[in-house]
Amino acid sequence: MKHLQLPKSLKVRVGLAGLGIFILLTIIGPWIAPYDPNYTGFAQNASPSWNHLLGTTIQGQDVLSQLLIGCRSTMVVSFIAGFLATIISIVIGVASGYVGGKADEGLSVLSNVFLAIPGLPLLIVLNSYLPAGQQTNPLVIGSVIALTGWAWGARVLRAQTLSLRDRDFVEAARIIGEKRVRIMFGEIGPNLLPILTSSLLFTILYAVGVYTTLAFLGLTNVSTWNWGTMLYWAQSNNAGLAGEWWWVGPPGIMIALIGTSLALINFGIDEFINPRLRAGGVSAKIRRASGAPRRPRLGLTPVLHKSTEAGSR
Amino acid sequence: MTDKTILEVQNFDVDYGYGDAAVRAVSDVSFTLGASKVLGVAGESGSGKSTLVYGLTRLLREPGVIVGGEVKFHLDGEGEFDILSASEEEIRKIRWSHISIVLQSALSALNPLRRIGREFDEVLRVHDANLSKEQRRERSEELLALVGLRPDRLRRFPHELSGGQRQRIMIAMALALRPELVIMDEPTTALDVVTQREIVSELAELRRQLGFAMIFITHDLSLLVELADDIMVMYAGQIVERAPAKELHDAPRHPYTLGLMNSFPPLHGERTELEGIPGSPPDLKALPTGCPFSPRCAFAMDKCRQERPPLVLEVGTEHSVACWLHDSSYQGAVPVELSKRLAKNSGGAQ
Amino acid sequence: MKLLLRRLGLYLITAWVAITANFLLPRLMPGNPIEQLIAKLQGRVTPQMIRAIKLQFGQGLNQPLIVQYGHYMSGLFHGQLGESITLAQPVSQVLGGEIWWTIGLIGTAAVLSFLIGTTLGVIFGWRRGSRLDAVIPGATFLQSLPYYFLGTLLIMFFAAKMHWFPIEGAYDTGTQTQGWNWGYILSVLRYSQLPIISIVLSSLAGWMLGMRNMMVTTISEDFVLMAVAKGLPRRKVMWHAARNAVLPSVANLALTIGFLVSGSLLVEQVFNYPGVGNLLVNAVGNEDYPLLQGIFLLVTFTVLGANFLADALYYLLDPRTRVSGQAQ
Numbered sequence: 009m010k011h012l013q014l015p016k017s018l019k020v021r022v023g024l025a026g027l028g029i030f031i032l033l034t035i036i037g038p039w040i041a042p043y044d045p046n047y048t049g050f051a052q053n054a055s056p057s058w059n060h061l062l063g064t065t066i067q068g069q070d071v072l073s074q075l076l077i078g079c080r081s082t083m084v085v086s087f088i089a090g091f092l093a094t095i096i097s098i099v100i101g102v103a104s105g106y107v108g109g110k111a112d113e114g115l116s117v118l119s120n121v122f123l124a125i126p127g128l129p130l131l132i133v134l135n136s137y138l139p140a141g142q143q144t145n146p147l148v149i150g151s152v153i154a155l156t157g158w159a160w161g162a163r164v165l166r167a168q169t170l171s172l173r174d175r176d177f178v179e180a181a182r183i184i185g186e187k188r189v190r191i192m193f194g195e196i197g198p199n200l201l202p203i204l205t206s207s208l209l210f211t212i213l214y215a216v217g218v219y220t221t222l223a224f225l226g227l228t229n230v231s232t233w234n235w236g237t238m239l240y241w242a243q244s245n246n247a248g249l250a251g252e253w254w255w256v257g258p259p260g261i262m263i264a265l266i267g268t269s270l271a272l273i274n275f276g277i278d279e280f281i282n283p284r285l286r287a288g289g290v291s292a293k294i295r296r297a298s299g300a301p302r303r304p305r306l307g308l309t310p311v312l313h314k315s316t317e318a319g320s321r
Numbered sequence: 322m323t324d325k326t327i328l329e330v331q332n333f334d335v336d337y338g339y340g341d342a343a344v345r346a347v348s349d350v351s352f353t354l355g356a357s358k359v360l361g362v363a364g365e366s367g368s369g370k371s372t373l374v375y376g377l378t379r380l381l382r383e384p385g386v387i388v389g390g391e392v393k394f395h396l397d398g399e400g401e402f403d404i405l406s407a408s409e410e411e412i413r414k415i416r417w418s419h420i421s422i423v424l425q426s427a428l429s430a431l432n433p434l435r436r437i438g439r440e441f442d443e444v445l446r447v448h449d450a451n452l453s454k455e456q457r458r459e460r461s462e463e464l465l466a467l468v469g470l471r472p473d474r475l476r477r478f479p480h481e482l483s484g485g486q487r488q489r490i491m492i493a494m495a496l497a498l499r500p501e502l503v504i505m506d507e508p509t510t511a512l513d514v515v516t517q518r519e520i521v522s523e524l525a526e527l528r529r530q531l532g533f534a535m536i537f538i539t540h541d542l543s544l545l546v547e548l549a550d551d552i553m554v555m556y557a558g559q560i561v562e563r564a565p566a567k568e569l570h571d572a573p574r575h576p577y578t579l580g581l582m583n584s585f586p587p588l589h590g591e592r593t594e595l596e597g598i599p600g601s602p603p604d605l606k607a608l609p610t611g612c613p614f615s616p617r618c619a620f621a622m623d624k625c626r627q628e629r630p631p632l633v634l635e636v637g638t639e640h641s642v643a644c645w646l647h648d649s650s651y652q653g654a655v656p657v658e659l660s661k662r663l664a665k666n667s668g669g670a671q
Numbered sequence: 672m673k674l675l676l677r678r679l680g681l682y683l684i685t686a687w688v689a690i691t692a693n694f695l696l697p698r699l700m701p702g703n704p705i706e707q708l709i710a711k712l713q714g715r716v717t718p719q720m721i722r723a724i725k726l727q728f729g730q731g732l733n734q735p736l737i738v739q740y741g742h743y744m745s746g747l748f749h750g751q752l753g754e755s756i757t758l759a760q761p762v763s764q765v766l767g768g769e770i771w772w773t774i775g776l777i778g779t780a781a782v783l784s785f786l787i788g789t790t791l792g793v794i795f796g797w798r799r800g801s802r803l804d805a806v807i808p809g810a811t812f813l814q815s816l817p818y819y820f821l822g823t824l825l826i827m828f829f830a831a832k833m834h835w836f837p838i839e840g841a842y843d844t845g846t847q848t849q850g851w852n853w854g855y856i857l858s859v860l861r862y863s864q865l866p867i868i869s870i871v872l873s874s875l876a877g878w879m880l881g882m883r884n885m886m887v888t889t890i891s892e893d894f895v896l897m898a899v900a901k902g903l904p905r906r907k908v909m910w911h912a913a914r915n916a917v918l919p920s921v922a923n924l925a926l927t928i929g930f931l932v933s934g935s936l937l938v939e940q941v942f943n944y945p946g947v948g949n950l951l952v953n954a955v956g957n958e959d960y961p962l963l964q965g966i967f968l969l970v971t972f973t974v975l976g977a978n979f980l981a982d983a984l985y986y987l988l989d990p991r992t993r994v995s996g997q998a999q
Contacts, residue, residue: 128936137704213815220817226956282888285887306890312386415902430894433894
């Protein structure tokens, strides 16, 4: 196994830093929030000031406090959903790819069916049938999201398992007589790691998206703060039309930022899996320093006469 | 045939990467190629043989960089063409019409989404706007006939053809514009032995008919012996031996050449015991001082590990070799394998 | 052809799963949501309506599930989706009236976004290493913005503030009447601009980034180098690569359509644009289960249909899928 080192890619570093900040906010958000997010006694519709860095809502609530406290609920549900979905996709994807045959066909159809059903409408239907109290339970809502979001990961993992199954080292383990389960998790597992991570990040990304969307639709308990419910209140009070950018903007930008961080990490994993995406390790800076054109041109290998300039002309 | 020179290469150097990270992949290569001649380039993978020809045609991909030398083509109607200082458009014009190339895997060299006919049509149209659609089709069929394929193959997609058919199509396409030079990058490696043999003899025949010059890259020396006029053996980006094909085959001078010859069965004739070369191809990032082959060489001496041998032309012959064993300063006896003429494979076994 | 039939089979199974889930969910969900709904509705709607709901969800009929299922399926085949509680109209009629707005809006936006995104991806992939690479982080951010949020921002700046576009609705209800007249058509076109721009902007970056990666991967293929070696002009070389690189994007279309439709439905809500999305949001808010179920089925079938079209497109674009009968 390769050791984890600080990744070289700038994209991955930025992504990891971003994710780190969000995890930190998840933990300390409620402590550093300056006010009670439900307190309605401040000046209404105030634009940002020193007392209220992100202004106030139409009800006179502090936007920054809502934003900081809302981080936890958003992240917790998304991570629960992401991990649950990944577990389902591992079980189904790896088993399906490794066992093969009829079982594989059945499981593949199952994943493809879940892939083809549009997730959000299904989720809305499922969610609207949930008993009222359950809609606020992060575990329940996380599970429901996981149920609609595992199929993509299962498909990718299945394909990778299939390609790994017939490699030499797995074959060797089989000949030695290791148990199937041990081969699946001991030999194949570690080699699935990059794809697994990428699939986990994608699922979390998906979960952030759908959870905040459900909240935006008012389908979760609208009195618990998350970025979706903030947008729900902003929308139902026409904050956009009134030009209250400090209220509408921050929650949406937070959603986009967490999404960007996760996507940037995934870019790095993509480059790890598919080396062709790496720029050959040559940055534009190095090329220019050497006097080569900034950008490689296919079919025009650069010529740098450094040793024998001129020669005999 | 005249003694006209078609390609002149002097002190050609190619790096992978830039600045401190650069690795020398082709080092100080010089040679000339006469019109209608066949130059074989042999070596293991990583010897720099492919890098050399892609560099010469400036097709080498990132992070390859040409860092020294001169490359001059003497092409009909173009005069002397300095490819290293030419503009992209100038190079584009000589490509395929004067210099064409055949790659190792025809399957990946053909656009999988296009019918064969369209590929022919496109290359003919781009280089000669005066040809009518009908003329281009006729020419395409003519070219297929040249390599023994039926005209209906033009309607096929690459995946519908066999490996041999695909490679024949690539060869036919390479000849489409009657170039003076065709570069063959291991064109038969991906094929089975029978097809390999057929294609090599077809190539020899085509060359006799059409008179193009060829640079033929392979790791299979025995194949070159039948096809090439001259053979150049490369190791770690350098030429280690160069000689007329028969001369090299009968009397290899470099221990590496000998090793290569023993790694492949002759294309015709009996199977002899194959030995192979011990050790693995060199790591270009960490070449040993002295002769790069010395760590794998059975005859390596102290001097080999300290000083790199220059490529020296043997007096009175066309045979050059870069090996201290054949240097005039060497006092000892040259090992018997490298001093005699090998009789066993010459002329084919009866 | 076999491949297409297989996909068709898969979509039929998927449709069946969706239909069955629609049947089972309200009946098997813990807490009996239908009973609660009926309790809430007592006295607020007509007794006929209550009876219709009971009939549709099998409340108090004492029929075994399988019999109910049979009734449900046969009703579905006759296009019966029940009565909308809030609109007091058959669901099929409600949906039939609104679906065209949605198909027009989302269909146009999806096609535009695929075409523009893919073209940009080809150019950016081809010019990899140039200054154009600088847009990647920006595109990633754009891709992460929720559709409805971007819609809100656009309304805030370009409609409410700059007055470049109308704020909401599908046409100017004050001056125009529905029908085939120029005033109405132009008004519809004008009102659809900003919603379409929202959807295109939100979904564009995904296509672009995917296509760029595929382009970069494809350029390292031998046949692209061959195209250069053949002395083709750069434009033609790029075309060789692009034509191949677009295949995975088309293959992914099927996957992405579901996301795209889901995201776009909410844009309708933000713009108060008529259509299925708007109905969906209202149905959810009012616990209008029959309407909700109808929308779910409709959206699912539409997405499956679009998936099948995407598969057929792939089949047309890649001759390797057509191998079998001929050749050899």
